[in-house]
Amino acid sequence: MNQTSPAERNQGKEGRAAPKEAKPNAATPNEAKPEEVAARPSAGEGEARRPLRADAARNVARLIAAAREAFAEHGSDASLDDIARRAGVGPGTLYRHFPNRATLVEAVYLDGVRTLCDEGNRLLDAEPPVDALVDWLRALTAYVTTKRGLGKSLLGSVDNRDQIFRRSHEMIERTGAPLLDRAKASGAIRPDLELMDLIRLANAVAIAGEQAPDGAELSNRLLLLAVDGLRTRAG
């Protein structure tokens, strides 16, 4: 039985038994793509790692997808039991894979980064390069929106949070840089543009979208307006 013990989950919560502690493991569901082979989270560092069974990996993926949906609708305080139901699994299954809310939030967060980077890698072959960059910026803006909501709820886990944020930023840079270089090389984008400019732009339009009733639509419109201004001017 790979049930995480109560001691594994305790971290400074008063009253009832403390909530489960987020465990930084070398290979956790959050490290690998949910469907990819993954070692079990509870194995010690020196122990041989055995990948998750196929049904377990499927459940992890379903839980992350359900959590993303629930967090989008209700925020990161969404009911974990509800997430389990949406995923079609029992609460015990949710808690076996994600000992507490923070680990699930982290998993959704990193899955979002991975999806964003996968999208960026796919767009490396898309033509024209400037449209590929714009498509990726759109995905980046959507990601920023979810990042802001989930990032706040990772506040309680200071040690881990900085590491997560740094790693995701690195992933985004590795993905965005080639896309930007392609667009510059095509001559359609001003050559002085830097990736950090685009990341800040995505942040700005995501924040603007948070305040509006039709936030996603507004963010998209603002993004397209801003990108228009980034194009190399003909003549």
Place this chain on the structure above:
Amino acid sequence: MNQTSPAERNQGKEGRAAPKEAKPNAATPNEAKPEEVAARPSAGEGEARRPLRADAARNVARLIAAAREAFAEHGSDASLDDIARRAGVGPGTLYRHFPNRATLVEAVYLDGVRTLCDEGNRLLDAEPPVDALVDWLRALTAYVTTKRGLGKSLLGSVDNRDQIFRRSHEMIERTGAPLLDRAKASGAIRPDLELMDLIRLANAVAIAGEQAPDGAELSNRLLLLAVDGLRTRAG
């Protein structure tokens, strides 16, 4: 029976019945000092106001004190049942006086401002004037720390929050200005110093203290260092 109805408390919470809505009343427990005579919160504007009974006023005061303690230990998500227990009253009593968490947070918040201002008014007679000012700045820093924690949880009530923040800022200015003037008049403090400088200073050291394990001690040390720099230089 002055029980607030479910409709009075509802405000956009999914799942279960929505939580109680904070009711902005002309005279609520939050307006008056808890022990002071207060009209009942649920009375309409045009109705004659009858002060709370003595036992009711005592319970309000106990609830605010218990809430402050619980919020300091657990944050503004502290269990309301636990706060009622700490106050030695039933949950029904808590909900009769504070229909939802936000009203209780607001009461604790405003009570803190009132306490700060009372402290400032008491210090108007203290000698030397510069030490009186420093004592008040220490209290202001402690207040800012609690303000930041409680202020975040008032985010959900945008209309009321701005009003609360503005009112508390006015109270702080009315209290702090005479203390600063006295210290200036005594010649011990540089004459170009403004109250906003001191408020910003209190904010800065409070924020610094949030990140440290011995936060309160650090904030105090930083405050004293900074105040040293504000003194009029001899010679």
Place this chain on the structure above:
DNA sequence: TACTATACGGAGGCAGTCTCCGGTTAGCAA
């Protein structure tokens, strides 16, 4: 002192969290 409007409080319903353990099954060896 008697009366009554006001206040109290805690049982109970509901929802969410989280664990435990009997049952199921994926995956491997023979």
Place this chain on the structure above:
DNA sequence: TTGCTAACCGGAGACTGCCTCCGTATAGTA
């Protein structure tokens, strides 16, 4: 293919928090 077993599942149940209801208590006034 079959049998075995370690890994996995899931949901009942205990517990906590939120919140209301209504019988009881009491503060305050005449």
